[in-house]
Amino acid sequence: MQVLVYGAGQLAQMMYLDGAALGIDVRAVDVNSNTVVHPVSKARLDGTIAQAIDWADALTVEFEHVPEDLLEQAEASGKLLPGMASVLIGADRVREKQLLSRLDIPNCPYQIVTNVDQLPDCVQQLGERLIIKASRDGYDGYGQWRLNKAEELPQLQQQLAGLDLEKVPLVVEKMLNFDRELSLIGARSRNGEVMVYPLAENLHHQGQLHVSVAPATASNEALTARAQEIFTRLVEGMDYVGVLAVELFQCGETLLVNELAPRVHNSGHWTQAGAHTSQFENHLRAVLGLSLGATGNIGGDAAVSAMVNIIGCDDHQLALLSIPGVHLNWYGKSVRHKRKMGHINVTAESYQALGNKLQRLSGYLSTTHFPCLPDESQRLANIR
Template identity: 65%
Template sequence: MRVLVYGAGQLAQMMYLAGAPLGIEVEAVDVSSDTVVHPVSKLPLDASLEQAIEAADALTVEFEHVPERLLEQAEKSNKLMPSMEAILVGADRVREKQLLETLQIPNCSHRIVTSLDELDACISALGDKLIIKASRDGYDGYGQWRLTSADQLEEIKQALDGLDLSAVPLVVEKMLSFERELSLIGVRSQNGDIKVYPIAENLHYQGQLHVSVAPAPKVDAALQQQAEDIFKRLADGMQYTGVLAVEMFQCGDQLLVNELAPRVHNSGHWTLTGSDTSQFENHLRAVTGLPLGDTGARSPAAMINIIGCGTFSRELLSIPGCHLHWYGKTVRDKRKMGHINLTAENYQMLGHKMQQLVAYVPGEAFPKLAEEAQKLSSWK
């Protein structure tokens, strides 16, 4: 079997590695040049995009910001999974909010803004603590502005002046007082079978994910079921095929959906060592029609992103249950260079291993590591 992935980054690379034992050949598309490349070496392959589409059993994506002309070509093949419509939901916050409202899924109170003059009404409706998001091309904290008092409104308007809000509207959300950020990774097969992983707890710094812990501590059966119900409504509502990530805020006993990612997701990287079947393998199973694999957690696991950093001691691999996943990129500020997975028998031992990891990495590049290590190591 052969799967063609639009996008040639680390997610395509990890799909390639997951597919090899299954006999699934994964190729990637560099969407900046329409070139078919090897997902690991990034070297061009001897095939045009049209030939690769014809030869593939399934087409999929590693990120949602694929040029629409390429998605339209892929959709015509009747091999694209998830569908173009589902992919565009992840690429456009307005579409995303419309889907959540249509399916009556709780999410942040918000307004869609197509003119700067409408921001005054947003304050009246939502209060003077707002998060303003570009509806497209925003990720890892980019394309976002925070308003913490009405006095900042004119300054925010000046920062946004010149944007074509009729073409790319803003999504203005009420700033929530939430307890923590969570995510649920699930997978739906072509015939509608659904499996979900345990909820993960995510720690962000400057808009980027730095640490995920799964299963998230202090999640009872009711909260996990609430997340699974949300996933099922979304996946069935979109007639979805593949892995879907649902990012959420926990506010007391309620989960509010923050964002959707129609693909394998950073907060699911822990599944590479913490579950019998990784999110990458399950995505390939789903799009090629194979039975879905087990999504249970073997034990507590942590995923620590390596961001903008290439200097750390490989001696970290001496920590039992530690695995390094390096993406082979040129180091750049705020760029995801790789990640580290840790597994342990319980949360306290996981915290101790994270404390060991602190000694091998530069603290300024891992600002959430020591804090989370301390919290987990004191777990009772």
């Protein structure tokens, strides 16, 4: 079986590696050069994109910002999963908000802005503490601005005045005092089978994910059921096929959808070592019409996992592999500020044991590039 992935980054690479074990051949489209490449070596492969589409049993994406002309070509083949409409929802916050409203799924109060003169009305309607997001091309904290008090509004309007907001509107959200950030990763297959992973608890720094822990601490059946109900309503409402990531804010007992990602997701990388079937394998299974694999934690209900992102550095020590249950995944990229260079998965039999392993891991990593790890490891180590 054969899959063509649009995008040639680390997510396509990890799909290739999991697909190889199943005898699934995965190739990638470098959307910057419009060429077909090997997902690991990045070597250019013979043939055009059109020929690769004919070759493939299924087409999919590793990120949502694929040029629309390529998406249209893929959609016309009838093989693109998830479909173009779902991919575009992940690429455009306005479409995303419209979907959430149509499906009556709770999310942050918001307004759409196409002119900076509308911002004072946003303050009037939503309050003076706002998160302003570009509706397209924003990720990892880019394309976002904050308003902390009304006095800052004139300066913010001036800062945004040069943007073409008719072309790329802003989504202005009320800044909420949420308790924590969660995500639910799951998959829906061609035949409608749905499988979800345990809720993950996510720790961000400067707009980027640094640490995920799964299952999330202090979870309960009611919280998990609410998250799963949201996921099911989304995938059925979109007739979605593949892995979908739903990022959530927890406010007390309420869950609000923050963002959707129509693909395998950073907060699901822990599944490589911690789950019976990784998100990458399940995505391939879903788009090819195969039965989905089990999503529970290896080691049973008490087992826990963490994923630690390696961002903007390559100064980790390979001696960290001496820690039992620690797995390194390196992407083979050149170092760049805020660039995701790789990640570390850690598995343990309890939160306390996980915290102790993360404390040991901290000894091999600089606090400059891993600022969240010391406090998070201490928090987990204290859970009884």
